[in-house]
Amino acid sequence: MAVKPNSIEEEYFAREEALKKQKLAAEQAQKLAEEQKKQLKALHWMHCPKCGMELQTVTFRGVEIDRCFGCNGVWLDEGELEKLASGDEKKGAVVRSILNLFGDSSKK
Numbered sequence: 001m002a003v004k005p006n007s008i009e010e011e012y013f014a015r016e017e018a019l020k021k022q023k024l025a026a027e028q029a030q031k032l033a034e035e036q037k038k039q040l041k042a043l044h045w046m047h048c049p050k051c052g053m054e055l056q057t058v059t060f061r062g063v064e065i066d067r068c069f070g071c072n073g074v075w076l077d078e079g080e081l082e083k084l085a086s087g088d089e090k091k092g093a094v095v096r097s098i099l100n101l102f103g104d105s106s107k108k
């Protein structure tokens with residue numbers, strides 16, 4: 001059975017429409033993911049990951065560390081552990097061994 005030019009055209013447009021909708025759905029999914037990321041950040045920002053209490057910033061050896069006065073946990077931002085590790089050789093050794101455990105990303 002020969003395919004009429006008309007149906008070839010119809011298929012083309014159907015494919016184009018499907019591609020457009022697929023692209024739109026991908027964009028919507030990405031937008032939703034970004035929105036959820038924002039919401040999660042707003043919900044968790046400066047809150048203790050263990051007990052949920054608000055974290056307080058305390059300056060220690062020139063590094064601003066986040067302290068939870070609920071469970072007494074201490075939280076460090078990226079690069080802060082490295083800052084604390086530098087300087088004092090003896091105390092730095094323990095922190096450096098922790099960094100080695102995770103693979104020091106600052107040494108590229």
Ligand SMILES: [Zn+2]
Nearest residue numbers: 048051068071
């Ligand atoms: Zn806590």
